[in-house]
Amino acid sequence: MEKLSRNSRVVAITKILLENPNKVIGLNTFSDLLNAAKSTISEDIVIVREVLEKLSMGSVETIAGAAGGIKFISAMAEEEKKKFASDLCELLSDKSRVVPGNFIYVTDIMFNPKIISRAGVILASFFQNKGVDYVVTVETKGVPLAYEVAKNLGVQLVTVRRDSKVTEGSTVNINYVSGSSGRIQQMSLSKKSLRPHSKCIFIDDFMKGGGTAKGITDLLNEFDSELIGIGILVDNKESTKKMVTEYVSVVEINSVDDFGTVEMKPSKFFE
Template structure:
């Protein structure tokens, strides 16, 4: 196998599965090439990806040896991406009853989802996350994209307990938007032992849902390392979760539209 082909294939392997450990010893045997040659290839790829701000190639120590890619987004691309999203979501006609902003079309775009997943993963890559937790239904695609770039599974909190989830733990909470008592449940098998969880959702107003998920995860003795949302309101300024990360913030909502601005610079 020629070096140019190795460089392309090795880069593709890392890009397809971020934070997944790739054994250089196994690749050397599979491709019929010296491990030292692969190490030289990795050095080239590492420098190229770093120069392009596309992430960081990490070397794993051990008998087998290996590498993995930590996803990244170039600064200028991140700024343009968030500005474009804010402009789109501020368009007239997106305000729904209850002062919600229509986002379903935006969150149905695979490029948007993948980029959001990378941005959130960058923020929490050092937090030892081993599961991403979300609430059905709109948060599922965002959680999946984030989990892909963190190389961890997702656990979905359901509004109604389902037989297919097996034994589950449920809790009641008061919705921040409707002020109604609602129920959520999470299957016991969905959570890893000694869970270190990242909560991901699409929208936050007062943070009642996120707070309820935090309380629910306490029943699993899980550590919650953070909460990430696609968009949050500027009011109320004090949320029901102590700390959260958001990409966009909506400041004003009227019949003429919403004032959405990037929260991450």
């Protein structure tokens, strides 16, 4: 392979890092790919690190040791986070989104790549360096958001089903109480989905009573695993008696009246 200019190497290194957040990549990988000495690659990485940090787009960490290298930690400037949350509030406050029962239609938001990718960076930032092994969610609307969080944390996504499937093999099934309706519901997870003694976080699109999050905690206990955090896109503050108390969110809904007026704001984490 012909020698590349520094500009070309910097572009290639940046692309590889951005596509593999939280993954340790050895200098040999870059050296072999770009046909350059490790010392040269190290100088290129300094440039990449300085630019990413200056623009608050993330950081590049050096991992020492034989299996070491560098890894990219995605990030977003605080002002940018606040603007995203404010814009999301404005979008969700549209009266046309209120459906019978004073619910807010969010399906299009949850499947909008531009919105969900940014929300994933924000929620992942709360759990960096927490030793997360898995991101857990419940089918189906929360899957895109949970996927983005898992991608940014560099871990696997585990999706809990509402009922068991033959294709899942042996499963663990539990009943839990819905925090919003108070009804008994079921969730199921294949025994092959995660390793015992894992640290997990739960990511979902919406929280009302917290029953699903509590159910996830109980389900993970069956795997001798621990739920160490909960991240929510939209938190319904109208429900004051939640089954869980420790969680982070992006925006909060305070009320939806009979005239379709939605009162919401960025969560307290952006104040």
